[in-house]
Amino acid sequence: MSVRFILRAGERGYSYLPAAGLNASYVAGHPDGVITRHSSFNFHEYQSGIPGLGVMKVFGDEVFTPNGTGYNMHPHHNFIIMAFVASGALTHINTIGKIDELLADDYYVFSAGSGGKHSELNIGKEDMQAIYVWALPGQLLAPPSYRRGHFDRAAGANRITCLVGDEPGALPIGQTFKVSRLLSDADGHHVYRSSKAHGVYAFVLEGDVVIAEATLTRRDSIALEGEDKVEIKVRTDGTDLLLVETRL
Amino acid sequence: MKKYLCLGCGFSYDEALGLPEHGVAAGTRWADIPGDWVCPDCGTPKAGFEMVEIPYYSEARPA
Numbered sequence: 174m175s176v177r178f179i180l181r182a183g184e185r186g187y188s189y190l191p192a193a194g195l196n197a198s199y200v201a202g203h204p205d206g207v208i209t210r211h212s213s214f215n216f217h218e219y220q221s222g223i224p225g226l227g228v229m230k231v232f233g234d235e236v237f238t239p240n241g242t243g244y245n246m247h248p249h250h251n252f253i254i255m256a257f258v259a260s261g262a263l264t265h266i267n268t269i270g271k272i273d274e275l276l277a278d279d280y281y282v283f284s285a286g287s288g289g290k291h292s293e294l295n296i297g298k299e300d301m302q303a304i305y306v307w308a309l310p311g312q313l314l315a316p317p318s319y320r321r322g323h324f325d326r327a328a329g330a331n332r333i334t335c336l337v338g339d340e341p342g343a344l345p346i347g348q349t350f351k352v353s354r355l356l357s358d359a360d361g362h363h364v365y366r367s368s369k370a371h372g373v374y375a376f377v378l379e380g381d382v383v384i385a386e387a388t389l390t391r392r393d394s395i396a397l398e399g400e401d402k403v404e405i406k407v408r409t410d411g412t413d414l415l416l417v418e419t420r421l
Numbered sequence: 422m423k424k425y426l427c428l429g430c431g432f433s434y435d436e437a438l439g440l441p442e443h444g445v446a447a448g449t450r451w452a453d454i455p456g457d458w459v460c461p462d463c464g465t466p467k468a469g470f471e472m473v474e475i476p477y478y479s480e481a482r483p484a
Binding site for chain 2: 248309
């Protein structure tokens with residue numbers, strides 16, 4: 174196995190986006206509202222750093238403050254945009270005609286395809302935390318689509334559960350791409366099976382794990398390639414890990 | 422003829438098609454688009470686009 178990179182929590186890109194001032198048309202909500210975004214990947218002159226992994230271009234760890242904070246309606250094409258809600262309530266509105274509310278452990282896949290707009294809002298009274306992932310599509314200008322899923326904590330405990338990808342119970346996206354989650358409440362050893370030709374990105378939402386001899390704590394991540402399995406040692410109670418597998 | 426994708430929003434530019442509605446004629450090479458050109462949808466600079474080799478949905482053949 175080879176490690177492509179290890180990215181510590183504090184090494185990620187950071188954006189602080191207040192709803193007032195220059196961002197007022199982009200960031201929704203009360204003027205005191207703010208979006209904070211920690212970005213694992215960075216592209217071109219927007220930022221400097223790791224440009225992504227395979228078809229994954231964005232992995233954003235975002236918090237929206239309450240009272241309407243979020244992104245106003247804005248356009249996309251082609252990208253497959255996913256949000257995995259960790260806490261709070263996310264209101265998603267899109268031009269396919271969907272208005273949805275997602276709570277903790279809910280997630281969606283919005284494929285912008287031939288064109289669509291969306292708005293992401295926290296109209297609740299608590300912070301909303303979500304992981305946003307963008308993937309390149311398998312085809313350009315496909316019909317836009319929106320689907321939602323839910324991670325079942327009881328059924329998914331102490332095992333690796335596929336949320337997005339061509340697996341039973343997961344949301345397919347027409348791309349060689351999977352997102353899985355490992356939620357563990359006990360010490361243990363888990364194996365993620367992948368293709369040697371693919372890359373695997375593991376991001377620690379909570380807890381403490383060892384992968385490829387690297388100890389990773391909250392919001393640390395690692396990218397691996399060239400192996401058909403990833404061994405994961407879970408070291409503390411309450412570990413929560415996202416695993417992304419992508420073609421390279 | 423190549424295709425380029427805006428990493429800010431996913432807008433795609435196809436050299437073969439150009440963007441006649443934005444004053445870029447069909448067949449215009451990416452290299453010939455001015456450096457100060459920005460994504461018509463989101464304002465991302467030209468340098469924030471990436472060349473992609475992804476087929477169109479309309480080209481996909483049934484399996």
